[in-house]
Amino acid sequence: MMRLNLLLLLGVLLSALYLVNVQYQSRRLYSELDRAKSQALKLAAENERLQVEKRAQATSARVESLARSKLQMRAATPAVTSYVSYAGATSMPDRPASADGGRQP
Known part of the structure; x- marks a missing residue:
């Protein structure tokens, strides 16, 4: 019977220590979450x-x-607009367009 009581006492102590650790982790994570939310609000405002x-x-x-x-x-107004014409286009106006896009070999 004494052995069973010691075993149960050890189980209760271990579960109590585990509970304290879990509560500590929970509070730490909640504070990190709170900081992250406030940072997110600051970033959204920025x-x-x-x-x-x-x-x-x-x-x-x-x-x-x-x-x-x-x-x-x-x-830009018509008074300050200059029109530039290409001189090469007027030298051969009757030349038909070739099938290769006008390129010469």
């Missing part, structure tokens, strides 16, 4: 802020003002 900033940076008015100020670009 992502939203960056998306808003990206949309603000990509507006057509901002792009146009940067093109005018930094690149010294101007809008």
